[in-house]
Every structure is written in C-alpha cells, then in structure tokens.
Amino acid sequence: MTHTPETLCHALLDAARKAGADAADAMAAEGSSLSIEVRDGALEHAERSEGVDIGVRVFVGKRQAQVSSSDTRPETLTAMVERAVEMAREAPEDPFAGLADPDQLIRDWDLAALEMADPGPEPAPDALQKDALTAEAACAAIDGITQVQSAAAGYGRHQIHLAASNGFSGGYTRTSRSVSCVGIAGTGTGMERDYDGDSRIFQTDLRPAEDIGRTAGLRAVERHGARRPKTGAYPVVFDERISSSLIGHLLSASNGSAVARGSSWLKDRLGTAVLPAALSLIEDPFRPRQTGSRPFDGEGLATQRRAIVDNGVLTGWTLDLASARKLGLTSTGNATRGIGSVPSPSNWNISMTQGSQSKSDLLRDMGTGLLVTSMIGSTINPNTGDYSRGASGFWVENGEIAYPVNEVTIAGNLLDMLKTLVPANDARTYLSRIVPSLLVEGMTLAGE
Template sequence: MTQSPQALCQALIDAAKRAGADAVDAMAAEGSSLSIEVREGKLEQAERSEGTDLGLRVFIGQRQALVSSSDSRPETLTAMAERAVAMAREAPEDPYAGLAARDQLAQSWDIDALQMSDPSAEPAPAALQQDALAAEAACQAIDGISQVQSAAAGYGHHAIYLATSNGFFGGYQRTGRSISCTGIAGTGTGMERDYDGDSRAFQSDLRRPDDIGRLAGERAVARLNARRPQTGSYPVLFDERISSSLIGHLLGAANGAAIARGSSWLKDALGEQILPAALSVIEDPHRPRISGSRPFDGEGLATQRRAIIEDGALTGWSLDLASARKLGMQSTGNAARGIGSVPSPSNWNIALTQGEQSREDLIAQMGTGLLVTSLIGSTINPNTGDYSRGASGYWVENGEIAYPVNECTIAGNLRDMLARIIPANDARDYLSRVVPSLLVEGMTLAGS
C-alpha cells in the first residue's frame, strides 16, 4: 500500500463526491497470511498471501451502489468512483439505505485495551513447520492411528480501515496464530477421523502443538467400531465443541434482517421466555485478545456490551442501520461487512451462562441417550424452528459412555429445545462463542 489507508479512503471519498455522490463510505483492508502443511514428516504445502483491497459505497439520494478493487492507483480510484455513481443512478430506491447520522458515529475508543494485535514478531516459516510437525508426530504416536490426514500451522496479520463522508474515520489491526491436526484411525470401511485445533490472537496463548496432535489422535481412536444407535426419543448432550451451533441458531433467528423479512421463528417473541430463567446470552465486543472484539461496527457505530437474552427472556434484535430503520428501532452497532458487500447484522463475542455441573455430571444424569460430538448437514426451517441434523458421537447407557455411534439423525424444534437446555460448566473462555456442553431432554433420534 503506497499510500496510508486513511489517505486511500479519503481519496476514494473525494473522487466519489466529484463524480456526483451525495454520501460515501470507503473501506481499505490490507493483510498477509502464511500457512504451512506437513505430511509424513515432510513439508506438504506452504502458502503466503499479501494484498490490499478497497471498497467504495456511494449514495445518490436513497439509491446506493458498491464497487471494490485491489488496485490503488489514482486512475483506478477515479474509475471506481465514476462507476459506482453511475451504478447508483440506475439502482432502485431503498428508503432504508444511508449513512449513520453524525451523532450516531463512534467518537473515541481504547484500541490498546482490546489487545487485538500481537506485538511480537511474525513467526518464521520454519517455526510454523516445526509446530505442524510436532502436532503430526504426537498424533501418529497414538496407538491405533493409521495416518495423519493433515497437520497445519498458520499466522495472519490484517488491518481494516473505514471512513465516511460525514466525518468518521477509524481502523484497527488484528493478528491470528493457529495449529490444527486431523487423525485417521482404523483401515478400509472402518476408518474414523477426528481433529483438534487452536487459534489465538496472541502467539503466547496458543496451546502446545503436541497436545493438539495427541488429542486429535485420541479422539479418532475413540470413534472406532461405531454403531448406529436405536431410534426413539432420548436426551441428547451437545458436546462443548459443537454446542455453540444451538446458540448460533438462536442468534440467527434474532437477527434484525430476518425479523424485518418476517422469516424468523422468533419474529413475535420479543420479551418472551426463550431459555430457562437462570440463563442469559451476553454479547461483549470488548473482551481482550478475542477474535470477535472490535471498537466499532461496519457502519462506524460504537459496539456495546448487551444482553440478547436476559434471565431467559429475549430483550431485542441484532440490528444494523437498515434493519433498524425498517423496524422503527435504533441500530445496536452490529453491522458487519466485507470490502465487496453492504452491511448486514451480525454478532460479536457471545457467552451463555454456564451451569454448575460438569459434562460428566450431565452424562450421569441423562441415563440413556446420545452424546453428540460432530454434526453433519443441516435442515433448519427458519420460520418454524424445526431442526434436523446428522450426528455422531457416543451412546450413553446407565449414565456412562458405552460405545461410539454414527449415521444417525437428531430432530426437534429449536424453540422447545432451547427452553429446556441444561448447561455444563466446561465452556472455554478464550473463544469468541463461550458456550458449554448443553443437555436437551427428549429429542427424536433416528438410527437403526
């Protein structure tokens, strides 16, 4: 990037105003990433990418258009602006489109408090390769592992900048460091696989690669000789690895865009009891060192800590400016966007109230049922909340894990399921979605 991001965004805004735009916002994103994969003790793939991307959104009255480019030459900025304005003149009017009012824009923030970017040096490719090799070796050493499907390590550094024609400018940087491993146990048609991985903003927080490889191997071996479970109605325990998907469905139904379209099973549920009374869902975009943290949203509004569910009751929707205007409400600072896409509502860091019991306590409590560790496919009716997903995991008998299971389907209705969840106390507090294992009584299970 030969010019600063701020200068590029301002140049785009100036060009769009000269071309006839009434209002403008511009984004600049620059970043680099490095990934290393190994196989059988040797380097399998090394990939590095670097780039700068620019996005320009213009308004002509209530008409809007958006263009993007990875070319920052002055003549390209002029061409982008002229093209965007020409497109906007032909676009249909949208009564809800437009920038935030000046008094809605974020005024100040403490970027250092969020600790989004690791100040330590970028790791050398050799260091990433050593992490991947250590994970692979630890996985391969587990008795019963026939091969390691993949072992990888990566690093990324990205910067995002946003500016608007009515006076907002802000930016932040983010780093990420990751290790992952997938092991395969058994042979032929009896092969099973499982994985483990970790991703952190700060390299010093990352788990040891040999721990990741070992756990991936142990999980794969534990899945050998899987059976199909019995068909019937049983309690289902969603393991912490996949339990956040249930809360994800809840967040999707509380998304302002879905509410504005009328395509949500929660559309008439504002203020109603959705979860058990002791449980809340808290969104906090200001947690240090967490991937979902950010000081402002994709429209320049300040992000905020809020309770989406408080003591079991639904308190409100997740709104960007457009969905808020459609619903006669105020934005909640939840606009997300890409360089080439207009804003839409999304969620940042989410935490569900944890329970007092361990996962083992819930397994003992459920008696006979299914512990789900992997979900496959998805059939969710957004209007009714009807839920059906392929699943695999472990069959529980007499309160103890009996044997692995696969090739089954679990089904229910999300409204009914969420109303009776029982949380464990095993959520990982360094994830963007902090959700413990969740026990749901009486789901339909289709197996053998």
C-alpha cells in the first residue's frame, strides 16, 4: 500500500492513542531534490535524493517527547510512538506545553492563491547542467576572473502534511528552483571572491543564468585589491544584499522565546520607538510565490498579516503557543517546526518601508564612510544589543566609492543603530525579506 504524508500522519496519531498518549501531533514530508555542480565546463557533481520523513510529538499530561524516522513501515510507526510515550513519561513537566484548543484552529484556507508550487514538470538534469554551465561561462568571461570556484543549479519539490489529535489536518506542496555562482579574482594572498544567486518557486521567475554568472564575476573583480580602512567612527551603508541581516537582529529580539527567557534587548521596549517614525516592519504570509508564505503555522493556527513595527513603534512579539502561554498572551500564528523538532516561533515574509532615495543618494549624503556588501561572524549581546561583526565592502570618500576594503570590524549598539536608519528605495520586492539598503550613523570601525 502506498502511503501519502497525510495517511502517515493519521497512522501515527492512531498509534499514539493506542500507546497511551493523551494527545499528539504528527508531521510528514515526502519529496525529491536534484542538484548539479560544474567546474571547468564539465559536470563535477550530480546528486538526487528522494525520501519520506516522519515525526510525532506525544503528550502525557504536561510532559512531551518528540521522535522522528525515515522508515515508514507499520511496525516502525508503532515502535517509534511507543518509544515517544515512554520518553514523555520520564520527561519533566512543562506547564506551557500542549496542542491548540480546537476553537483556535484554522478551518478553511486558499492554497491556490499563495502559488507555493510550480505546476510545471520537474526540470531534466540536462536543463540544470545547462544553467550551471551558462553561469560558469559568463563568470569566467569577465576580465580579471582567475577562477570560477563553483557554479550550481538545483530543483526541489516537497509535500508536507501536519495533523493533530485536536482535529487539525492540513498540508501543502512547495517547489524551489535555484542557480548560483562564485567567482574568484586575483591569486594567492590577493585573492578575492564574491557570488550571485537566485532561488524562486517558479522556474519562469528565475533570473537568467548568464546574468547570475556575470554579476558574480563583476562583484569579485570589484573586490580585487581590497585593503583595510583607518580605524574610527564613521557612517555605514548596509547594501541591500545584506541589509536584511540587520533587521534580522530586531526580529530575533522580538521573538517570543527570547522574550520569555528574558534574554532580549527588546524585552522592555514593547510600545516604544525602535525605528524612525516613518518606518514600519510588516509581516505578510499571504504574498504569492514567496518562500515565507503559508496559510497555517506549525500548530494548525491561521497565519496573519501584522505590523511588527508600526511607524517606528514595536507593537508585539512573535509567538507560538508555548511562548504565548509563558507571557500570558495569544499566539500570533508563527509556530514553525521541523520533522524532528517541537514548534518554536519564527517570522514569515517581512517587508520594511522603503525610502525615496537611491543607494547612490545615501552614499552621497554619507560623504565618507563604509559601504558593506558582505559580512562574516557575529557577536551580538542578547541582553544589551551590543553589536560587532566582520565586514567587507567599499570605502566611500566625498560620496563616491574610492576602493574595496576587507578585514574590518563594525560595532555599535542595535538600539542606537536602528533609531538612525535611513532606507534607500532599492529593495528587491520578490524576496521573502524585502529590506532596502540602510544608512546607519556613527558606527565604530576597527581597521588599521
């Protein structure tokens, strides 16, 4: 008998009841993925994977346990659920654990409107290899490129289902199509690399492979000859390529789990200004063809469009059921989970208010400072918001790019940094996180 993710979930729930669980939820995912990598004009690596993964969480009173497997034989389902119940009986009590009440569950949703899966056929390996070779050739053709480190293309299709003993049952299918390329300019200690890539749900939305390879090459060549800037306090522009990481720190600090633990530099800032008054941060899980779109969360609750920051003011936390119960609040429908993990809060699609100026305008207004295009490492104090990261990019003098820089550390405090943000108008609106280039005043740069 052929099992679907839905039938597997319900089989796990039946087994949980028979094993003595008071409640349970189950998740199953079935899918396939194909990846192609090329080097020097020839196929270097091809990998295809297919499989089914299943997971079940059981409750015995206020005690819970989670187990997972990739074996879907009936005897395995029985054994894993029995093991989970035994584990739950030995686990410590968690007063905040538990499924949603039936009246909290979503009952109807429109998957078609979200366009989460490309209805077209799976691309052939030859088509993926052609994309990877095209990207590699376009990168190698850029004057100054000494090596194409990697060029790859991929495709994936996964069907996911979630069911629980409280009556919820729902699922959806996702697809992904990607092309990426990394170019190297220079040799030895003067070697610099950069990349470009694109990942979309629909094949027809994917940027041309030639454009991706060419952009990767141009970016690498622009970085050649990088040096360290002088140490000091300067304004910094976070390029649109990496600006979402800065907003990501705000999202992490407004996560209900961090707030409930008391380890968030925003924990006492609810209802106060955290961004300039003209800026808002909107979460919208209903944008078509976006990887962060979904009709329901990992606990069967309806997702919702909401303003995390409204005209500069922090309006609320990102919550799943457990973190909401800890804080005496209501879940925002933001539970995410993996096959082998319990739910935790996470954000869906995010968009930040864009400005009226271009990135060039920000650089002009900045005068002298740093344009950051790449970041490595991260030291963030979760309690104070003190921020320090390695960065590379370009030094700007008199509003114009002067030379590439690397091996610089930028530091500041996130509360102060976020309140000075000036956004450009260059965000890519097809990304799950729509964040433009951002100018931040008065950061500390550690260079020479």
